Amino acid sequence: MRSVLLRVYGIVQGVGFRPTVARHAQACQVTGYVCNKGPYVEIAIEGEEHQVDKMIDCVIHQPPKQAMIIRHEVFNASLHHYSDFQIVTSQKTKGEIYISPDLAICDDCVRELYDPHNRRYLHPFINCTNCGPRLTILEGLPYDRERTSMKAFPMCPECEKEYHDPQSRFYDAQPVSCHECGPEVYILGHEEIREREAIIYTRQALKEGKIVAIKGIGGFHLAVDAKNEKAVSRLRALKHRPRKPFAVMAKNLTTVKSFAHVSKAQEAVLTGVQKPICLLEKKGSSLAESVAPGNPKVGVMLPYAPLQHLLFRYDDGLKTPDVLIMTSANDSGAPIVHNDEEALAECASLCDVILSHNRVIRIRCDDSVMDFYHDAPYMIRRSRGYAPLPYYVSTSYEGAVLAIGGELKNTFCIGKNQLLYPSSYIGDLSDIRSVKSLQSTMKLMTSLLEVDPDLIVCDPHPQYNAKRVGESLGKEVVYVQHHYAHILSCMAENDVHDKVIGVAFDGTGYGDDGTIWGGEIFICDPLHYKRVSHIQPFLQLGGDASSLEGYRGAVSMLLDLYDDPQDLVMKLGLCDLSHYKVLRAMHARKLNAVTSTSAGRLFDAISAILGLCLRSTYEGEAATALQFAALQGKRQTLSIDVKAKQDLLPTKRLVAEITKRRFNGEDVHDLAYLFHDGLAQMIVSEVIRIAQNNHLQKVALSGGCFQNTLLLALVETRLKEAGFCVYIHHLLPPNDGGIACGQAYYGLACLKERRNDSCV
Template sequence: MTAPVARAVRRRVTVRGTVQGVGFRPFVHRLATDHALAGFVSNTASGVLIEVQGPPDEVARFCARLATEPPALASVTAVGFEDLPVSGADDVFSIRSTDRSPGRTLLPPDTATCADCLRELADPADRRHRHPFVTCTHCGPRFTIATGMPYDRAVTTMTGFPMCPACAREYGDPGDRRFHAQPVACPDCGPRLRLVPAAGSSVRPARNADALATARALLTAGRIVAVKGLGGYHLACDATDARAVGTLRTRKARGGKPFAVMCADLDTVRRIAAPSPAEQAALTSPRRPIVLLSRDARHDVLAPGVCPGSPHLGVMLPYTPVHTLLFGLPGDPPGPRVLVMTSGNRSGEPIVTDDDEALVRLAGLADAWLAHDRVIASPCDDSLLRVRADGTEQVLRRSRGYVPRPLRLPMAVRPALAVGGDLKNALCVGEGDQAWFGPHIGDMGDLTTLEAARRAEAQMRRLTGVGPELVAADRHPGYHSARWARRRAVGLPHRTPVLVQHHHAHIASAMAEHGLDGTAPVIGVAFDGTGYGDDGTVWGGEILLADYTGFRRFGHLTPAPLPGGDAGVANPCRLALARLWAAGMRWDPDLPCVAACAPEELLLLERQLTRGVATVATSSMGRLFDAVSSLVGVCHRAEYEAQAALELEAAASSAWAADTSAYDFGLVAGAFDPAPVLGALVADLRRGTPAGVLAARFHRGVARAVGEICRTARRDTGLTTVALSGGVFANALLEEECARLLADDGFAVLRHGEVPPNDGGLALGQLVVAAHGRQEG
């Protein structure tokens, strides 16, 4: 007796998440064909809509595989099912055109060139051989070319490039990996490269393959080339050529700030650094961030000016076909294997994206421009991260490769915009249980950066569909971002911005990243360079008891005068003298920070401190690191942000394994006083103790003080979770030592991962605090 044939069933499936621009519809088509199902799949404004019909067992298997076998770039956040009446309308499975009804879907970030496209790029028999814009559904630009949603070619900057018949066939073939790959193109129909020499140059303009060959020859000859990438221009030069690196540093007024480099491949990376397996995985991931690596002095071929004084070297691998071709394919003339790749801008300005603007704003910096005619819709700088000893990642700049991937919030928020701070600015919009960071903008110091922030906010609204009802900002009355927030709030339902204390936002950011719902407070350790305090002074060495609704200041670093306010930060020697003065210690001539100052500078500073003129009290841990850096003779004048602290960390790294002792802070009534540390440092300095040992003892002393004050907070409150946040925790030695000591003492430790600990993550904290209706100050 034969088994009865199962009746057909029909099921509607809705898939939400990052499911457009990643090859999800052809994946669904192949899956349905595998199971001999009828029906259709369509993009919608909310994600992907599927209806399948066939035997119950096959429909069930199809639905199970949807969430477990998605395309590599897809991220499924929700799958919904609804049983429907069987229909006679479908006898095959088809891919339908996009449904443009209202809703929200997620756009994937830009992704590095995939292995399949790289093979085609290098294959002389392939029609895309040497095509600088080879891409497919598994790789290439998304965020930086999108001008609207749902994601379709008509709402990208590829709309001006009509497909040739061959590309159109691939685009319309569900079995091809370029099916509905919106940036699809080839040499016959795609964007074009061009090389534009600087005015007065003897170099001739060139196009396409000649443009690449000329650019490589210029780099080999020690010239500087502005290279247009996915999210903006880079300034590139040969990283092994000391003269070229020095010229770029001078032209860009870079001071001593380290340059990032791009290596041709992993073998080249191993010539300048010793990446761990986890660091290699980060370097080769589809995100292709800049990864901070320890330098390998045995094989280092870089010019000394690439990364002076830093314990780390920022390294990335090629992530566009243009980069790959710039290094050259087999048979090409040899060229540099390591390039400096620094943001194409003048100091303090946002990254340049527009071709005409690049010719003006980068004039005098570049000797030639390697440009192309695909418009960049959204500026997007390179992301930056470090890999911890345990293999976890700490993102320090969240931009290309991450934006606009959403973060899941532990609570629902009303539609809101958080504008972040004035340093390392990045915006954040949120609605429901999701938040979206915009790309890294930079320091809000001039009109060009403010305009970049306004454009970024408008683009995030277009791509996410979030229409803010309120705006959140920092409490600092002088911040450009806060003033912009006040203007932006006009006309919204909540007509004034919600102002959030700087360090509260840092701790709330760490809580939100770790999914805490805020029902229980945490002990928040917020260490950074500057933040406006509730008492009108500069905070930055804070121990807070915090949830999303508010905070209490449980402890802090003992304040000292900050001479000259923010302008004084460029002079760590003055910060050291101010700390000695606050501790009642003499300015003896044998101290390095005293010797670094001219007599008239010492006299002026003494008058400032004695009379309280042009000073403000600060509890900043970042400023204490600067002061100690000068006190031990490491850095007296800073040419870029955090230089003194970075060089102090480098010194400590050199002696970390050789010395395990620590200096003791004084802990009195909730304050931890560095006066005993300063006294011990001076005594050891006079004994001839090396600067590296002094720096290591200081780092360990800070970590032990954190552990001790957290124990006191636990005893008083019963709280057992500690959140570490603020820019000082970008210091790998300090962060890992604090986390180790706290974990050994039984605390649950929250450390940042995908959200930066510095002000680049501030907006997320502002967003969740504002969601709880807190109007601070």
């Protein structure tokens, strides 16, 4: 006989791990127990030598598909002569903590949801050990029902029996419930309309083209028939969102394929346990034009909650839409609405019906958004299904840090020893509601992860609410330059510790010299950086207005190139004469103007010069219009001198060339592509020069401009051809949603350096 203790670390709570272990124990005929300890699952195993070995192999190599085992340990133990194998009460132990994200409804639950002979037939909250809410209902660890929102719903005798039955799929499933004992749906403002009647009421409203707010797993969505142009246009008008694309939810994969191209890799993500919004190429014209106007892609997801399935299919005889707009119920930049009070205050004026339920959402969680690069996932917004899965770095860091993140697309990150825990998406911190959400979510997550941070890490921008939040926590604060944090986030995701050349291209970041940075090349490691090159500076005219009015940047850049480009500005249609004279005066006197090296504003200016977008209605509109135009242009190389002088990428030369060709009547799409090609050539040429002078061969690409997969491909391909090892993002966004991870990486490196008394 042999007795061992097996400890398994990773995502092993809330994913059906203990029931699976118990079933393995029965199959292997061993005795003992399995117990959640917080940082790990502990398994005591007793049996014959071959039985114990088989049990260990089964646990490690046949876990639930939603589990993620990071490491395991085996210890010999004294014989206890257990009489059977049991799941025992969870015990709290200090150490690493892993929290499961919310999991999309599994195929077994979908089958039972529509089985008239099953007692959970059409139950809006069906779930099992393999699926359902996790992070969003969590109040404390270890993950047990009494520490979730489900503690408000005592199990009925039948659910309790299944919960304790090792042969049941609901064995030890914390959110398990049924019609008798689970949460209820209702029409907010008409609470007498509940359960079945509430779902039918909602489906009828959707059929009639009405707008419905629907409470999901992590917050409310606004839903409307995505094929009804009038209804979608009305939603746009109510939300004051003229052109920003809406995401849609389709009934099933067959429906998706009727209006979008889906590769095998995309299908795997679309139908997986996370079910993010996937950006897919449009096909046909069955969707309303105003779903994603002027955009060759559409954001698509499949139902991931049972209630969402019931919107598409029910037993009421109604034929409801098979594609719905499913957009977060919030103002632009604000956090997703997550309770009835907020829904009444913020959604009532935007919709006709509010379908809610009484399961409390403890942590808001927006939908994740996934693009694809070379047919592999390329994250745009990391939230539901992924947060707060940690990143593991192999350097032996010790201590804890709290990184506040950026002002836009805010997420925060908790760093604890060698683990980095990026949060779910918060929003833009210019909105006080997002600030409050950030503060409350940080408080809960630091409690769950048992973190009392040694350092707070912030962006140094003096006007950022992110900085103010960090400084208000009563802890020591260190500051990390915005674009350096971008590169660090790429390094952290790829577990890179060596010195790299970092290319950080984005819209706005506070520079060390007090100017606006955004087209930067660094040499850096996890603790130090040096700015070695950047695009040529220009004046951003009009302060914050310049970020949405690309023509301002265009006029400013033309004023840098020509003594008085009035005729050129007029012929390009950038603005009227009176406005031009104002901008010229601002430029000459540097009034309400700031020096900038923003690559994002460079994209906006070229978009305006090419007549694609003069004024943006949402962040990134002009740049995406430029990218989409380029994808329709001829693949050709721009023949201009791209070599930098005095550590400056000659971007003014690029602006002049594109402007001249535009003035001469060349095709706009071809010019859009030539701009991308020319900028990529400049980046690669400068990286090669820096590498030769510093004997470096590793390059990290980050920043919001690298959401542009055309630019990414042109840069990465040329760098690899030149022999560089190139690091890019995958499941951490290249935009500001990822910088908190880079900040946390710096904080941990700083703590390690301080132990050597040399951190400055």
